[in-house]
Amino acid sequence: MQISRYSAPEFDPYGDDRPEEGDGGWAAPVATGPVDAALAVPGSKSLTNRELVLAALADGPSLLRAPLHSRDTALMIEGLRALGTGFERVPGSGGFGEDLRVLPAEELTGSTTVDTGLAGTVMRFLPPVAALGLGPTTFDGDEGARRRPMATMIRALRQLGVDVDDDRRGTLPFTVHGTGTVAGGEIEIDASESSQFVSGLLLSAPRFEAGLTLVHRGDELPSEPHIEMTIATLRSRGVHVESEAHGHWHVAPGPIRALDVDIEPDLSNAAPFLCAALVTGGAVTITGWPASTTQVGDRLLELLPLFGARIERDGGRVTVHGAEPDPSRGTPGIRGVDLALPEGGELVPNLVALAALADEPSRITGIGHIRHHETDRIAALAAELTGLGAHVRELEDGLEIEPAPLHGGPWRAYADHRMATTGAIVGLAVPGVVVDDIATTAKTLPQFPELWEAMLR
Numbered sequence: 334m335q336i337s338r339y340s341a342p343e344f345d346p347y348g349d350d351r352p353e354e355g356d357g358g359w360a361a362p363v364a365t366g367p368v369d370a371a372l373a374v375p376g377s378k379s380l381t382n383r384e385l386v387l388a389a390l391a392d393g394p395s396l397l398r399a400p401l402h403s404r405d406t407a408l409m410i411e412g413l414r415a416l417g418t419g420f421e422r423v424p425g426s427g428g429f430g431e432d433l434r435v436l437p438a439e440e441l442t443g444s445t446t447v448d449t450g451l452a453g454t455v456m457r458f459l460p461p462v463a464a465l466g467l468g469p470t471t472f473d474g475d476e477g478a479r480r481r482p483m484a485t486m487i488r489a490l491r492q493l494g495v496d497v498d499d500d501r502r503g504t505l506p507f508t509v510h511g512t513g514t515v516a517g518g519e520i521e522i523d524a525s526e527s528s529q530f531v532s533g534l535l536l537s538a539p540r541f542e543a544g545l546t547l548v549h550r551g552d553e554l555p556s557e558p559h560i561e562m563t564i565a566t567l568r569s570r571g572v573h574v575e576s577e578a579h580g581h582w583h584v585a586p587g588p589i590r591a592l593d594v595d596i597e598p599d600l601s602n603a604a605p606f607l608c609a610a611l612v613t614g615g616a617v618t619i620t621g622w623p624a625s626t627t628q629v630g631d632r633l634l635e636l637l638p639l640f641g642a643r644i645e646r647d648g649g650r651v652t653v654h655g656a657e658p659d660p661s662r663g664t665p666g667i668r669g670v671d672l673a674l675p676e677g678g679e680l681v682p683n684l685v686a687l688a689a690l691a692d693e694p695s696r697i698t699g700i701g702h703i704r705h706h707e708t709d710r711i712a713a714l715a716a717e718l719t720g721l722g723a724h725v726r727e728l729e730d731g732l733e734i735e736p737a738p739l740h741g742g743p744w745r746a747y748a749d750h751r752m753a754t755t756g757a758i759v760g761l762a763v764p765g766v767v768v769d770d771i772a773t774t775a776k777t778l779p780q781f782p783e784l785w786e787a788m789l790r
């Protein structure tokens with residue numbers, strides 16, 4: 334079996350580690366009965382990478398407790414370090430690696446390169462930071478990263494008075510010519526392709542001379558909970574942020590306060606484990622579930638019951654129980670859903686695994702933007718499920734799935750952590766599913782293979 338090199342505690346967020354190529358595939362374990370497991374998951378990618386950026390721009394050192402250590406967060410650390418930020422490792426109290434002290438640069442520097450990997454948060458959050466640095470910063474990333482939209486960010490920076498050289502491609506690679514200051518002011522963007530354009534601009538905005546008034550004009554505004562998360566993290570550091578109308582934000586110029594923060598567990602990364610309860614008719618408990626959160630993964634507690642799950646909550650322990658076996662519908666009796674889910678694109682791949690194993694048809698729409706994630710997730714899900722015998726119809730902005738008996742076969746991950754975990758979920762119920770690159774889960778959850786096998790023991 335292939336185990337990722339990113340496993341804590343050996344994982345070194347400061348080294349040159351990159352995921353390894355697949356070694357011939359990971360045979361997804363089949364559940365031999367209902368799962369019955371309790372586990373904790375490591376810190377949130379979205380919170381860790383926001384707090385890293387804000388800590389680097391803050392007016393003093395900040396401590397991040399229980400941050401995520403994964404490829405995406407290592408890339409963020411390396412990018413910020415290239416721009417002059419200091420990092421110290423501090424013994425952590427959590428089970429998934431060390432805490433991090435972030436030491437902001439006296440002056441952000443440029444004349445460097447930033448490797449974004451395939452991390453949307455790195456490629457959309459760091460260009461405005463680089464604009465505050467002195468000197469040119471060239472951004473590039475994985476082959477798949479060069480296909481992800483960047484034109485909205487490049488145009489926004491130009492509107493803010495920043496010189497960006499992209500050879501008119503509108504994608505990586507490009508160079509941000511930082512002068513040490515950004516004028517700021519009022520701009521309009523179309524964030525239909527990704528909420529990360531909004532988040533990236535808002536995170537650096539307190540450091541712009543005039544702050545930022547940002548107006549979204551476009552057909553869609555996906556992943557709104559992630560924008561709420563950005564606003565909440567800014568406010569917790571004393572930044573004045575207003576949103577008086579939908580798609581309008583104003584960030585006042587001013588200091589970003591240094592702050593010691595606890596990073597919540599990644600609730601979107603809890604999803605595959607919770608789905609396992611439904612697929613096997615068992616029960617899975619996640620510990621440390623926050624009482625209140627801006628994470629979109631919290632919506633799993635409303636979404637999974639639509640598939641037939643029962644949720645039990647006891648303080649920070651959240652347990653998902655599979656549907657009661659129903660002989661007239663077959664065990665484990667997963668229900669079909671008809672959902673519009675523009676706010677929860679990152680949850681979709683795992684939920685589609687449930688839909689493919691359900692006894693009834695499903696339709697999930699409003700998710701055209703996930704064609705711009707790590708891969709075109711609509712096309713990838715349709716291709717991989719069809720390869721296993723599923724009846725899937727690809728819509729422009731979603732998927733329709735009809736119940737059909739599935740068989741084993743290869744499952745391509747497309748360098749997408751959530752495609753990899755989706756293959757694992759299907760493989761619980763379908764013998765012979767082989768995920769080509771389970772190590773790609775190191776993007777946000779290096780411990781996935783170990784946690785998955787432990788859940789099944």
Ligand SMILES: O=C(O)C1=C[C@@H](OP(=O)(O)O)[C@@H](O)[C@H](O)C1
Pocket residue numbers: 378379380453454526527528529532555556559678679702
């Ligand atoms: O800001 C963030 O941390 C994220 C925003 C969302 O991006 P999109 O708006 O591109 O979907 C989400 O899907 C991604 O996993 C993380």
Ligand SMILES: C=C(OP(=O)(O)O)C(=O)O
Pocket residue numbers: 451452453454678679706707751777
């Ligand atoms: C879309 C995702 O990632 P990224 O931050 O690279 O956009 C995701 O994690 O599902």
